[in-house]
Amino acid sequence: MTANPPPSPILSAADLKEELAGPRPPVLLDVRWQLGGPNLRAEYEAAHLPDAVYVDLDAELAGPAGSGGRHPLPDPEEFGAVMRRAGVSADMPVVVYDGGQGWAAARAWWLLRWTGHARVRVLDGGLAAWTAAGGALSAEVTPLSEGDFKPNPGAIGLLDADAAASLARTGVLLDARAGERYRGEVEPIDPVGGHIPGAVSAPTTQNVGPGGLLLDGAALRARFEGLGVPGDGTAPVGVYCGSGVSGAHEVLALAAAGIPAALYAGSWSEWSADGSRPVAVGELPG
Structure with missing residues (x-):
């Protein structure tokens, strides 16, 4: 079944x-x-x-x-x-x-x-x-009734720095930033360029096609499988970026492909701020 x-x-x-x-x-x-x-x-x-x-x-x-x-x-x-x-x-x-x-x-x-x-x-x-698509827009700010949502953290995967480092060795850790930042050629924001050793370069911009729309699920799955992500869920998958924003977009793309993934929310901005953590540079995961 x-x-x-x-x-x-x-x-x-x-x-x-x-x-x-x-x-x-x-x-x-x-x-x-x-x-x-x-x-x-x-x-x-x-x-x-x-x-x-x-x-x-x-x-x-x-x-x-x-x-x-x-x-x-x-x-x-x-x-x-x-x-x-x-x-x-x-x-x-x-x-x-x-x-x-x-x-x-x-x-x-x-x-x-x-x-x-x-x-x-x-x-x-x-x-x-x-x-x-011809959708209407408004300048009116409509007061809404307060909702009842109560957060219960932990429903999907979250990584800290140590877990991200471990996942890069035991599963697949994807780096959602631009390739030149991954390779360490430039770093416009954070203290140092490069990537977490073992992480795979996977710019989230490549998950989007014409018009800013996500690629369809089959195309996304093919892309991630090409990056070493098993489509059958046999290895854990994690994502990081600069500060946990574009990485969330990659987690979204993975979800659209039917692949669950955890987010390293602190991402490179947290990792690179600690000089004791190793940094890899170049095309290869390291």
Whole structure:
């Protein structure tokens, strides 16, 4: 007997239109974001999907930067309070979107999944795909009833630095950053370039096709299998990036391919801040 495939973590603009017109529309979270700020609340206030609530990635989907990295995980209870204010309830579907890159939306998706929400998806292609499909926008900020979501962390995999190092030796650890950062040729943000020894270069930008849409599940599975990820789940898989944002997008792509993966949330910003941790450079995992 064949098991049912897991529900897709992404949603097309056309399907979202149908769900919003239905009897039980999803809660919408607008997570538009740019690295280095400022936040994009003004863009949200000018035009957003009707009834969407803005969530600030730097302030609400991350804790204060420090030894845990540039975007450490937020306190779960504080995150839960943010989600409740946004109208999120445990039994209601949630759809998150950003400007189109997908990284920020994936961070919100991952946090909700990690804290136990089972019905959260990312709008494929974000706001750009929505408007391209003729979707309506609004400048109205509609007050929503507070939700009842209570976080229960641990529903999906999370790695710390030691676990990431171990996984690079015993499973498959994917580095979602640009190849030149992995190779150590440039490092525009963190203290040093390079990668965790044993990690495989897998830029998350290569999971996206024309129009900013994720590749289909079969193409994603073929890509990951080509990087050494067994499609049958016989080896654990982990992902890291610069600070746990684009890495969440790679975890999303893996989920769309039917492959579960854990996220090293501290990522390179945490790893490279500790001079005692080894650094590999070049094309090979090392």
